[in-house]
Amino acid sequence: MKATLSISLSTTMYFRSSLVSLLFLSGALASNVLDLTPDNFDDAIGKGKPGLVEFFAPWCGHCKNLAPTYERLADAFAHVKDKVVIAKIDADGAGKPLGQKYGVTGYPTLKWFDASGEPTPYEGGRELDDLAKFITEKAGVKSNIKPPPPPTVEILDTHTFDEVVFNPDHDTIVTFTAPWCGHCKSLKPIYEEVAKDFLNEKNVRVITASTTS
Incomplete structure (x- = not known):
């Protein structure tokens, strides 16, 4: 009986620990960047809300370098996600048909889609401030990026x-x-x-x- 009780307690503790780990992992992996595929693209783009879309490939070094900045960009506009979309498409995977449709030949490629779904290439800088300024100008919404403190130099x-x-x-x-x-x-x-x-x-x-x- 004692052995059975010990196993039950150990099992309970294991499942509790696993549940906590899963909750932590799901929180860590939460992203404000919308993942688009051919299945959900038309539901998100061209429905009266503009958006910036990154066409990327998982193996692309430049895409990996852009990824943290792009995540921060999406976080900066998360409070107005009902007015502007920040999205990405794996154009070398599930989203390959979309990459072909929109003439993507290199990675990462950024395109701005207006409220009607009409795309134009984004050719500006790829620093956070450059991207945020572009979205503000295009969509008329402000980011929550705080201005840097005045320089001491x-x-x-x-x-x-x-x-x-x-x-x-x-x-x-x-x-x-x-x-x-x-x-x-x-x-x-x-x-x-x-x-x-x-x-x-x-x-x-x-x-x-x-x-x-």
Whole structure:
């Protein structure tokens, strides 16, 4: 009897643990990006609601790089999902007929579908802010993306450089950057920390000067 009771308790604990794991997993996998296939495409697109659709392939490296940004984009417009669709199609799998229908030849391909279902290629930037701005302009809805905090690093151009850098009232630390420079992007968070360290030092200025300004 004791052995039977022990097995029952162990089994109960196992199922409870499994249930908790499944609930956690389902929450972790929840996504605001709508998965489209030929079976549900016409129900979501062209029904009076515009949307951005990504045609992707699971093996595509660029698609994998875009995926977290695209998820964040969908999250940013989740509060207005009744007004705009953020969706994706596996154009090398179940959605291959849709990829062929809309002339997809490379991955990822982004297309904007207006409220009537008419597609146009998206040719803008693929950073979160670029995509969100595009959707806001097209659909007239705002994202819930919070603006970044004001920079602690001062940004100068050719019009303000001499006035600030050669001011005898303070010392100046300057980094010269370019928007396309990978090393500059890597340095940015470190340089921001340096600027925070000197934020209350009135006789020290931490500056970034763009070489493309």
